[in-house]
Amino acid sequence: MKYRTLGSTGLDVSVIGVGTWQFGGEWGKDFAQDEVDEMLDKAGELGINLIDTAECYGDHLSEEFIGRY
Structure with missing residues (x-):
């Protein structure tokens, strides 16, 4: 997997x-x-x-799944 640094955060995230x-x-x-x-x-x-989510995805349901994970 290739990674890139996320802005000035110093975090390496997958492409x-x-x-x-x-x-x-x-x-x-x-x-x-x-x-x-x-x-x-x-x-x-x-x-x-890197996990992409947004508050509008199923009225926060995707974020609940990720949080429980």
């Missing part, structure tokens, strides 16, 4: 991230915590450490 819009249920599928955990585990195995 590929995990988008979490689908976790909010607006994609036509309701996800369970164990499914989200599997996806985020796999992302970590691949060296992905």
Whole structure:
């Protein structure tokens, strides 16, 4: 995995991230915590450490999944 420094933070983030819009249920599928955990585990195995989320994704549902993870 390739990494880049995020601005002046000194944090190295992967050039590929995990988008979490689908976790909010607006994609036509309701996800369970164990499914989200599997996806985020796999992302970590691949060296992905950047997770993209926003408060509008399923009325905070994606952030709840990530927080519980």
